[in-house]
Amino acid sequence: MNKPELIASQRQDPRFSDIIYEKIVGMIADGRFPVNERLPSETNLSTMLGASRPVVREALEKLRADQLIVSRKGSGSYVRQRPDQSVLTEVPVGSLADVQRFFEFRAGLEAEAASLAAKNWQMQDKSLIESRFDELEACLQRGDLGAKEDQALHDAIALATGNQFHTLVREWFKPHIAIGMSVTRSLSLKRTPAHVRAVQDEHAEIVAAIFARDEQRAHGAMKTHILNARARMFQGV
16 A cells, blocks of 8 residues: 555544534635624534534634634634635535645645755756746736646745655645645635735745745745635635
């Protein structure tokens, strides 16, 4: 059994709290729980969703971590922002919470990759990164999704580390990465051209820092980019 098959075989069904999390996201997205309004109490949510209070509490903790809701001491939890409903249709049922957690994982991993790429890139790496960046820019100009091109740019940066484990890990988790990129880029197409340009500017900053061999700047630029992508999943369009 190869590594991707091993990972797939170890994958469990979604946690019940993740399913409840997703149901609440759906209620926020369709307006049943409006922005700036207080959510029902844990007890009421438990009854409404058919889940125990500990399960509901765990789901709410993840919603707070993802900045969809905010707690106000002595008052309860309030809706902070309303995501686009398409977020729920772009990912497998019960996996939306995992997509958010995977962005957290990527933020650390890819920031280190960018730093190492800044230290170790060779001329062939520079040429490949430039080519992949230009292909992504062309997608932007055409108004294409660009998810594959986005992934190819990040793959090129991983290759420039000179450490095969960065490329190997990306290959193992390629389906997970693809889902996150597809969702965020699909949402970007619904937003303003200025928003799409801002995302590409983040890529430009990463590339510039790598080529300048500024390891700290590359690390920060990549981490900011991944965490911004995570936050953009739940921003309205």
